[in-house]
């Protein structure tokens with residue numbers, strides 16, 4: 419029934435009509451929570467940079483697959499054949515979505531997000547290019563695109579951001595490439611910042627890196643769901659991207675795997691980093707041979723088949739909507755949000771807000787002057803039912819660079835003092851958007867910011883600092899998580915539907 423629903427309604431829809439239909443078909447858009455002021459309201463979800471909500475069509479595709487579920491790597495029983503074929507389609511879908519030539523690139527699934535892929539590629543490039551021990555990493559990176567290079571490759575040099583703008587500084591990149599020539603293994607940059615939403619010029623970066631014999635690795639975690647990507651086939655082949663990773667759970671399919679797209683020619687030259695079942699041609703007690711087939715060679719163990727197929731379904735839907743069109747639509751909503759936020763007294767937005775000069779998408783990080791970020795996020799949740807994220811978003815160096823004065827004390831602390839801190843850490847609030855967010859969501863959000871900006875003195879005494887993270891907690895109101903959603907408590911009703 420689920421699969422028919424999708425076919426019957428979506429048919430051959432594309433572009434704006436399909437977007438209109440898909441945008442209202444996500445799980446969780448109607449979720450309601452109680453408010454500190456009494457009653458309840460619909461949650462406005464502005465935390466898509468962390469994970470996006472689940473696309474209904476992808477969810478139904480996963481459910482439909484489960485009716486045929488079996489492991490891959492067998493072509494003898496029907497379910498195994500179906501699983502194998504659909505799983506192969508998922509890989510093809512990924513390659514075509516990111517514009518990667520299937521003759522040259524392979525796509526493989528790894529772990530539960532971009533982090534697994536980043537760790538894998540850091541080890542791949544280390545083994546591929548021994549002696550080149552340095553990665554150039556922008557200061558904008560999520561820790562996932564920084565720490566794996568420190569740990570597996572060894573030496574990381576950080577590129578500064580353009581002062582007052584927040585985007586990558588290409589002159590500094592070129593200088594480092596010249597200065598470190600022969601040692602730079604690769605340049606690792608994010609396609610889109612998870613803090614400011616600033617879009618990096620990844621093809622200019624690739625051209626520079628390749629001219630200095632460095633590879634380029636793009637963190638596409640915040641990019642692929644929002645910005646069209648073309649890894650290969652550029653007019654200037656030096657602009658092609660060597661490798662890209664992204665997270666399925668940020669691409670509208672929670673529970674789907676991390677994705678790596680890399681050059682077969684490079685992977686072929688080294689032993690796969692991970693070994694186990696499914697990636698070997700033969701195993702004897704004293705010897706094993708690794709299959710030459712891609713992506714099998716890179717996918718040891720039983721894969722997350724439903725997740726991969728759900729993700730491929732989401733990518734198919736995004737492609738049918740059209741990524742150029744979707745990007746333009748999201749840019750309009752982001753511009754509107756920026757304009758409305760800038761009109762709120764005391765709001766400070768990080769990164770250049772002129773999107774003509776500095777393109778950005780999906781995320782806006784901000785503070786309200788003299789109101790702690792943790793208090794802002796708590797009031798947004800408790801009084802307005804708006805879900806945002808706060809603090810440093812796993813991008814400490816970038817946040818520190820964007821607000822040096824406010825973070826100076828924190829930076830000066832010892833590791834031990836940070837561990838034992840009993841006051842809230844410095845940081846920002848981040849509102850982030852998915853294709854399901856509307857002008858109405860932005861209006862509710864900016865009305866809430868106006869309320870906080872005008873009434874922070876009234877809110878402050880209602881809060882205390884507490885909890886394991888030393889955040890702002892309401893003194894008398896708590897919508898306890900177990901009262902809102904609790905599987906053991908729901909089990910009887912879940913079981914009641916089992917017969």
Ligand SMILES: Cc1ncc(COP(=O)(O)O)c(C=O)c1O
Pocket residue numbers: 467468530531532533534560562563608610611612637639640665676
């Ligand atoms: C830009 C960026 N890169 C990497 C990651 C890590 O992704 P994951 O947690 O899915 O492994 C994130 C997560 O927020 C991110 O925003």
